[in-house]
Amino acid sequence: MLLMDYRLVDTLNADQLEPGDLIGLADGIAKIISITPIKHGYALIFEDEYSEKDVIEIFDHEQFELYVLD
Numbered sequence: 001m002l003l004m005d006y007r008l009v010d011t012l013n014a015d016q017l018e019p020g021d022l023i024g025l026a027d028g029i030a031k032i033i034s035i036t037p038i039k040h041g042y043a044l045i046f047e048d049e050y051s052e053k054d055v056i057e058i059f060d061h062e063q064f065e066l067y068v069l070d
Contacts, residue, residue, distance in 0.1 A: 006067040014042055014062045024065035025056070 006022065006029055017023065021032045023046075030046040033053065041059040048054070 005070040007070040008065055009068050010066040011063050012066050014058050014060055014064070017042070017044070017064065022067040022069070024067065029067055 008024075012021070012023070017032055017035055019032050019034055022029055023032060024030075025046065025048070028049050030048050033045040033047055035045075036043045038057060041057060041062070043055060043057050045053060045055050
C-alpha cells in the first residue's frame with residue numbers, strides 16, 4: 001500500500017468497522033484484516049502501509065477516519 005493516494009470519506013464508530021476498511025491509525029493508514037468483539041470493545045487485526053500485521057484493542061466509543069484509494 002506504499003505510495004498510494006487516499007481520500008478521507010467518513011468517520012466511523014468502532015461498531016461500524018468491517019474487514020477490508022482502510023482506517024487512520026496513529027500516523028498512517030491501516031487495512032482491517034479482522035474484528036473480534038471483546039468485553040469492552042473490539043480486537044482489530046490490521047495490516048499497515050508496510051505490510052506488517054499487528055493487533056490492537058479499541059473501545060466501543062472510539063471513532064476512526066475511513067479512507068478509500070483515490
